[in-house]
Amino acid sequence: MITPDEALELVVRAAAPLAAQRVALDDACGLVLAEDILADRDYPPFPRSMMDGFAVRLADAGTTVPVVGEVPAGSVWEGQVVAGQCVEILTGAPCPRGAEAVVPKEHVARRENFVDLPNPIKPGQNIAPQGSDCRRAERVLAAGQVVTSMAIAAIASFGRASIQARPRPTLGVITTGEELAGPGGPLRPGQIRNSNGPMLAAMARDQGLSAPRHWHVADRLEATVQALEEAANTNIVVLSGGVSVGTYDFVPQALARIGAETVFHGVKQKPARPILLARQGPRLFFGLPGNPLSCHFGFHRYVAPAIRKMSGLAAARRVFQGELALAIESKGGRVRYVPGRAEVSQRSAGGWRVEVLPEASSADIFQGCRANCYVELPAVAHVYRAGEAIGFTWLGREPWW
């Protein structure tokens, strides 16, 4: 059976970045650019006043001059500033020809249409020269960069309302299991509620995806095949349950039936040992165990990296180092992943203190409700002391709350 790292490597190799699309700028924050973004002109596009004040000639410092015009932002004063005159100018407005500095209005005394200018006046003061922030055709962003909110501002400056970017993948969720009921209404004896459907939808949205379409099917081959066929226009299909080798475990069979090729089935890890990856062209199918904790972990460690790779991002999560809050024993055998909570350490600057949340079984998602990370315990038997270094990966996208 392959190791967790070998499995992740196979996931990353199987997932291909999606083809670029034209995306409205309003929907582009967080996406990966698929084009270089060049400045459409110089910025500022003209010598720009940085203050409300008066555009003047340097030689007039210390004298009294008449105000011969006014330039609000968004306007142009077509005349020229000559010696012995000045022009009132607003922040953001283009400095008229001839202007050598802008004197802030707080620094002058104004009497009707005349102003007393200070002395000295520094050349170019309060004027941002044309092109001083950015030159026309300068590459401000490169293909492959993530579009940040500041990048949105830069792109909007250039008059663009859309860009070429890689979309996020679409995801379909198929939960299986005769014993699972939806919310509300009575339960038959032996039934439990379907928790993997809502959980997987939340995990997908946490990764920036649209709400996935959800099918629930009983443990029957035909129903599973039909749901797979209906999910044919999604980039990734996540199935929960039915992935072991039991009488009612129809997921591997159903995937074979639609012609998907198995990449791996089974990983030497706890939880989620029977996890399955299949592919059909560029489409990926993850068969996750039905136990909620196994299902959650399977999405975290294998589905999320596939989503990231398809989105054009670096696939793998970074493994952070923290110090254990309490001692914990690892029995070895399989790599173990346990939900944890990492908080900023009070002891070491920039360090993390990691609490391992106990779980009773691989169905137990109750203890893990506070989790913001998974802690990785290597396959060797080891008794970790409190304060010992431990690796962890962040859940979702909001570790700082």
Place this chain on the structure above:
Amino acid sequence: MITPDEALELVVRAAAPLAAQRVALDDACGLVLAEDILADRDYPPFPRSMMDGFAVRLADAGTTVPVVGEVPAGSVWEGQVVAGQCVEILTGAPCPRGAEAVVPKEHVARRENFVDLPNPIKPGQNIAPQGSDCRRAERVLAAGQVVTSMAIAAIASFGRASIQARPRPTLGVITTGEELAGPGGPLRPGQIRNSNGPMLAAMARDQGLSAPRHWHVADRLEATVQALEEAANTNIVVLSGGVSVGTYDFVPQALARIGAETVFHGVKQKPARPILLARQGPRLFFGLPGNPLSCHFGFHRYVAPAIRKMSGLAAARRVFQGELALAIESKGGRVRYVPGRAEVSQRSAGGWRVEVLPEASSADIFQGCRANCYVELPAVAHVYRAGEAIGFTWLGREPWW
């Protein structure tokens, strides 16, 4: 003039957590709970088989017994397991009365309707006792906790399709400025594109808010007042531009006109010195400078904490410590905030290496496109050496890419 920390304190005091609402579970991930969540019954709700196998009596270890029934998941076998018999059982199914252990099917030899049981059989093996994960009425989540994806699974287990949670605030954006044009179409001389509108919308969505409604108004009092009146049903209004003391700076006047009370106007910081906070009952109004970088920083440091506090979260961002990648000089006078990029340090485990991105002016959002944080340079003059410790705050919600 107040300091940045005093201003933040005033923001946090002015922002009140929004009233709880009923929220569909599908939309609840990341929100703050406004009720305790109690288990509706024991979990597992019955002694649950953890394997596909045979429910047996311990005394039958090492013997051959007939299979007298089958329990698929979601069903109940009404009989009782007695000595000299066993019942086939599937993962997740309730163990019948009398069953003392489940023997995995891999551990038995089956011949037609008889199985050879191994010896010994451990008491209770592969049976999760009723209530072993969680007891009926146990408090699994408390009001005030963030709803994580694992919490979604727990709540869905209890048959709930909605919860009481604090919604995120709604936000209106009013950009002002005669010189600003929308995307597409020709520009008049002296005009530039409106970049603050798209940027503020992206920053709001980055904080988990719905796309804000956006008004653009010319530098006229009446137009500004009208936009404020149209934005009356939003929790927060962010205005950009028009917040200084110039002839065309109508934002303070317009806020006074609708009866909003100024909390502060002006903060001893660079950029965004003329920033304004006003309030009207529980509604907040932020007047941010029109320069894109000032506007971006104003949202980051003051609007985002207000959003978080209204959402029921801890308001202030955590200040992280990193080491400077390159030397930088701070002239002192005002606290300065510069866009930066923090990356995991190669030198110190768990540490951050912070690159300060140079900016040409407070209109310059081009250098900052790669930023994932703001670096804070205190008000005292100081030459920072490379490697020296420096505080920074993360932008947005995705610092790990």
